[in-house]
Amino acid sequence: MWCIKKFIFVWLLCFRSLIMSSDIKSEQTCHLSNTLIEEIDSYAPIVQRIINETIQGSFKGNTWQDLAIFVDKFGPRFTGTQVLEDAIDYVLNKSISFGLENVHGEPVTVPRWVRGSESATLLQPRHKDLALLGLGYSVGTPEEGITANAVVVNSFKELKKRAKEIPGKIVVYNEKFISYGETVEYRSSGATRAAELGAMAVLIRSVTPFSLYTPHTGMMSYGENVTKIPAACITIEDATLLQRMSDRGETIVINLKMQARRYPDTQSRNVIADITGSSIPEKTVVVSGHIDSWDVGQGAMDDGAGSFVSWNALKLLKHLGIRARRTIRMIMWTSEELGIIGANYYIQNHTLENKNLQFVMESDTGTFIPQGLKFSGNKLVECILQRIMLLLAPLGNMKLDSPCDGPDIESWINAGIPGGSLWTRDEKYFYYHHTNADTMLAENPKALDMNTAIFAAVSFVLADISVDLPHNYTSENVFIKSP
Amino acid sequence: MWCIKKFIFVWLLCFRSLIMSSDIKSEQTCHLSNTLIEEIDSYAPIVQRIINETIQGSFKGNTWQDLAIFVDKFGPRFTGTQVLEDAIDYVLNKSISFGLENVHGEPVTVPRWVRGSESATLLQPRHKDLALLGLGYSVGTPEEGITANAVVVNSFKELKKRAKEIPGKIVVYNEKFISYGETVEYRSSGATRAAELGAMAVLIRSVTPFSLYTPHTGMMSYGENVTKIPAACITIEDATLLQRMSDRGETIVINLKMQARRYPDTQSRNVIADITGSSIPEKTVVVSGHIDSWDVGQGAMDDGAGSFVSWNALKLLKHLGIRARRTIRMIMWTSEELGIIGANYYIQNHTLENKNLQFVMESDTGTFIPQGLKFSGNKLVECILQRIMLLLAPLGNMKLDSPCDGPDIESWINAGIPGGSLWTRDEKYFYYHHTNADTMLAENPKALDMNTAIFAAVSFVLADISVDLPHNYTSENVFIKSP
Numbered sequence: 030m031w032c033i034k035k036f037i038f039v040w041l042l043c044f045r046s047l048i049m050s051s052d053i054k055s056e057q058t059c060h061l062s063n064t065l066i067e068e069i070d071s072y073a074p075i076v077q078r079i080i081n082e083t084i085q086g087s088f089k090g091n092t093w094q095d096l097a098i099f100v101d102k103f104g105p106r107f108t109g110t111q112v113l114e115d116a117i118d119y120v121l122n123k124s125i126s127f128g129l130e131n132v133h134g135e136p137v138t139v140p141r142w143v144r145g146s147e148s149a150t151l152l153q154p155r156h157k158d159l160a161l162l163g164l165g166y167s168v169g170t171p172e173e174g175i176t177a178n179a180v181v182v183n184s185f186k187e188l189k190k191r192a193k194e195i196p197g198k199i200v201v202y203n204e205k206f207i208s209y210g211e212t213v214e215y216r217s218s219g220a221t222r223a224a225e226l227g228a229m230a231v232l233i234r235s236v237t238p239f240s241l242y243t244p245h246t247g248m249m250s251y252g253e254n255v256t257k258i259p260a261a262c263i264t265i266e267d268a269t270l271l272q273r274m275s276d277r278g279e280t281i282v283i284n285l286k287m288q289a290r291r292y293p294d295t296q297s298r299n300v301i302a303d304i305t306g307s308s309i310p311e312k313t314v315v316v317s318g319h320i321d322s323w324d325v326g327q328g329a330m331d332d333g334a335g336s337f338v339s340w341n342a343l344k345l346l347k348h349l350g351i352r353a354r355r356t357i358r359m360i361m362w363t364s365e366e367l368g369i370i371g372a373n374y375y376i377q378n379h380t381l382e383n384k385n386l387q388f389v390m391e392s393d394t395g396t397f398i399p400q401g402l403k404f405s406g407n408k409l410v411e412c413i414l415q416r417i418m419l420l421l422a423p424l425g426n427m428k429l430d431s432p433c434d435g436p437d438i439e440s441w442i443n444a445g446i447p448g449g450s451l452w453t454r455d456e457k458y459f460y461y462h463h464t465n466a467d468t469m470l471a472e473n474p475k476a477l478d479m480n481t482a483i484f485a486a487v488s489f490v491l492a493d494i495s496v497d498l499p500h501n502y503t504s505e506n507v508f509i510k511s512p
Numbered sequence: 513m514w515c516i517k518k519f520i521f522v523w524l525l526c527f528r529s530l531i532m533s534s535d536i537k538s539e540q541t542c543h544l545s546n547t548l549i550e551e552i553d554s555y556a557p558i559v560q561r562i563i564n565e566t567i568q569g570s571f572k573g574n575t576w577q578d579l580a581i582f583v584d585k586f587g588p589r590f591t592g593t594q595v596l597e598d599a600i601d602y603v604l605n606k607s608i609s610f611g612l613e614n615v616h617g618e619p620v621t622v623p624r625w626v627r628g629s630e631s632a633t634l635l636q637p638r639h640k641d642l643a644l645l646g647l648g649y650s651v652g653t654p655e656e657g658i659t660a661n662a663v664v665v666n667s668f669k670e671l672k673k674r675a676k677e678i679p680g681k682i683v684v685y686n687e688k689f690i691s692y693g694e695t696v697e698y699r700s701s702g703a704t705r706a707a708e709l710g711a712m713a714v715l716i717r718s719v720t721p722f723s724l725y726t727p728h729t730g731m732m733s734y735g736e737n738v739t740k741i742p743a744a745c746i747t748i749e750d751a752t753l754l755q756r757m758s759d760r761g762e763t764i765v766i767n768l769k770m771q772a773r774r775y776p777d778t779q780s781r782n783v784i785a786d787i788t789g790s791s792i793p794e795k796t797v798v799v800s801g802h803i804d805s806w807d808v809g810q811g812a813m814d815d816g817a818g819s820f821v822s823w824n825a826l827k828l829l830k831h832l833g834i835r836a837r838r839t840i841r842m843i844m845w846t847s848e849e850l851g852i853i854g855a856n857y858y859i860q861n862h863t864l865e866n867k868n869l870q871f872v873m874e875s876d877t878g879t880f881i882p883q884g885l886k887f888s889g890n891k892l893v894e895c896i897l898q899r900i901m902l903l904l905a906p907l908g909n910m911k912l913d914s915p916c917d918g919p920d921i922e923s924w925i926n927a928g929i930p931g932g933s934l935w936t937r938d939e940k941y942f943y944y945h946h947t948n949a950d951t952m953l954a955e956n957p958k959a960l961d962m963n964t965a966i967f968a969a970v971s972f973v974l975a976d977i978s979v980d981l982p983h984n985y986t987s988e989n990v991f992i993k994s995p
Contacts, residue, residue: 097756098760101757103638104638240724241726241943241944241949242726243726265953266948266949266951266952269952273952274584277581326725327753460724461724464724465643466723468749468753469756
């Protein structure tokens with residue numbers, strides 16, 4: 030999950046969420062017509078079939094197994110690597126062999142950033158290797174590295190207060206983890222803020238609530254007209270160690286070496302596979318995740334699992350021989366981790382089709398045991414989804430929350446297209462996120478089955494239902510009946 | 513905590529524990545004389561002072577702070593390194609400055625094993641670096657490493673069954689974590705068992721219930737008349753990855769390079785500091801932990817914290833000006849991790865003093881929030897400790913369990929000397945144990961204060977009380993009144 034500029038947007042969404050959540054609480058009554066209620070309820074048998082097939086039928090355990098084969102075969106799938114393109118070919122070829130339709134890759138120009146070897150060594154007050162992961166887009170250091178005294182700060186406020194000490198130093202941010210959305214700002218703009226004050230490099234405490242000496246990578250960006258200085262994340266363990274040394278008045282000297290380098294842009298592809306609609310194929314429900322990952326771990330959780338929940342939802346519907354009136358489109362986005370490159374490219378180049386988008390879904394915040402769906406949309410969308418949630422009762426009490434949370438579909442949501450994402454018990458998401466620990470151990474077969482069933486069921490019902498969902502949060506609560 | 517031969521002993525203790533636990537449950541009534549009960553109860557004000565001083569007084573937070581200064585200054589303190597000897601000097605000098613008595617280091621001959629650089633690389637079916645930590649006493653590989661096909665087994669039973677496949681291979685053990693005591697057998701004797709069947713090397717799944725791509729080290733040993741083959745632990749993530757590849761029938765080729773090497777024995781010291789008894793100084797209560805650690809992390813939890821709880825118990829009593837009738841001796845054992853070297857040497861060379869040992873304590877299984885004390889001793893010991901636990905009520909409901917758990921004091925316990933160890937909520941001990949994550953983050957100031965108070969209070973009361981605790985589990989339940 031890429032989250033740099035996003036956090037500002039998340040605040041806006043959160044604000045809207047407050048209003049919407051209170052809506053959900055205060056206005057329990059939905060005024061759907063009896064006909065529409067009956068229509069939604071009539072999908073109960075088909076949803077039951079979908080659930081049965083994933084939870085106890087021939088698809089049981091499939092998503093976990095398929096994902097394991099994929100991530101074990103390819104490992105991490107970083108933007109600009111051949112292995113990502115091989116993984117894309119794999120999904121395209123398999124999609125064809127499964128009988129999915131309109132299977133193709135849509136070319137996207139993507140950045141190419143290469144980590145290279147990297148090390149950080151504490152030289153004073155004692156010698157110690159500091160585990161680190163350079164941040165995406167960071168520049169490297171000279172070959173001999175940067176050796177400088179460190180200034181440890183626990184906030185941007187402290188950085189500003191100690192501005193006079195910063196020139197020529199390595200700034201170590203030991204910021205407390207509040208929430209990902211809030212704390213990631215240190216990773217995103219920590220280099221820029223320190224560079225503005227004359228720092229040589231920054232080492233940032235990894236953005237996570239828990240660590241077993243686990244460095245986390247992620248994206249950063251440089252402000253305009255600022256010297257680009259190297260930026261990497263270190264572990265909570267080492268950030269707090271350096272803080273204590275600093276608090277004791279000890280002189281801290283660090284050598285940082287990073288070969289990180291940006292190369293010319295290259296080509297990748299978004300992966301598309303459809304189950305074409307039977308009567309209004311131009312109208313579409315999208316299910317999606319991103320196929321690229323960071324260059325560490327296996328990219329199993331972020332976002333192999335989200336992609337495979339989407340892909341297996343289509344494979345499951347195909348297997349069951351269920352075809353909706355609208356098209357259900359699976360998209361695996363490319364280069365999400367380096368700035369939502371694939372999704373933004375696709376959305377910008379398909380704006381004419383926006384009017385035909387019925388509902389857009391993504392899973393990119395973990396595939397733990399589901400609690401329901403997070404959605405963005407107006408009251409009528411909410412009411413329809415609430416009714417659909419009742420169909421998922423065999424999976425437990427599935428609830429609605431708002432807004433939806435999918436970085437790749439964000440531009441669509443901003444354009445007023447209703448969308449949804451998985452709502453799961455994601456307590457440990459940020460334990461694994463962007464680390465070497467993002468492997469199949471973070472994934473649970475039962476949870477993946479449940480999430481696959483939810484994506485299959487929700488996308489099918491919304492693709493088949495007789496009404497088009499209204500766009501825009503401010504739109505009239507009026508349905509347009511599909512032909 | 514060193515646990516190789518120990519697990520056999522633990523089984524014996526567990527068996528005894530079953531009997532003793534049922535004792536604790538079935539026979540709630542203790543037949544202590546009213547005089548003795550009154551005597552124990554009379555320590556309530558002094559125990560209250562000890563607790564007040566640690567929980568809300570001038571010692572609040574001290575153990576955490578002192579430990580942080582120590583482990584931040586020295587880092588890991590591996591047997592045979594100068595840094596361990598420097599750390600020992602630090603404790604000796606500080607002990608003198610605190611006014612502790614009989615402060616000295618007792619020389620011990622210790623082994624010297626050096627890890628050197630090490631790497632494991634998966635070459636087929638795809639290229640991947642495998643994080644690893646070589647095991648203590650393992651031999652190294654030739655310079656170019658060992659490149660061989662891997663055989664992945666999930667148990668010794670499977671190893672035996674596939675004996676014909678083993679010659680010339682690297683055996684990967686993907687054993688499930690049951691409990692440390694049970695599962696550590698793979699780390700301890702996995703190399704020997706595989707070597708007996710002709711294996712070239714072993715890679716063992718780290719002995720832990722949870723991992724964030726965290727390799728764990730620890731000790732291993734070679735059986736007699738067996739070819740010594742290199743042995744290292746890999747992460748759960750990679751062990752299960754290799755298992756899945758193997759299950760799919762893929763050929764797995766690994767290159768293992770280890771520079772590990774044994775050097776001639778060298779010298780270290782057990783650290784001793786006393787508060788000499790006021791009237792029967794030859795009789796002693798021991799509080800202890802081990803000062804050495806593995807060569808990764810900071811050795812904060814294993815066993816910096818245990819050592820510092822013991823040390824600070826003495827510092828606290830000194831600070832409060834409380835001197836017991838018997839001597840309270842703090843021992844920081846050296847070279848526990850390479851086979852309980854320091855403690856066994858001390859105990860063998862002080863057998864004549866065994867008769868004067870009133871009670872021996874160690875903390876080496878974590879210093880989380882305490883639940884009470886684990887003890888080894890007969891019914892009378894239990895009854896006295898039960899009464900003492902009531903004095904600790906200001907810390908919560910402190911309970912007794914059995915047997916005690918301290919690798920260094922094990923030989924004394926085996927000789928029938930009554931002993932105790934902290935009983936804490938140690939759920940996460942094996943997350944951190946023998947890893948780079950064993951740092952101050954694993955330690956909690958409040959828990960350390962509580963444990964320090966327990967060690968200070970229990971050691972003081974037992975050192976001051978009018979009766980000698982009986983030795984031997986089978987001894988008569990008769991007290992000998994101290995002069």
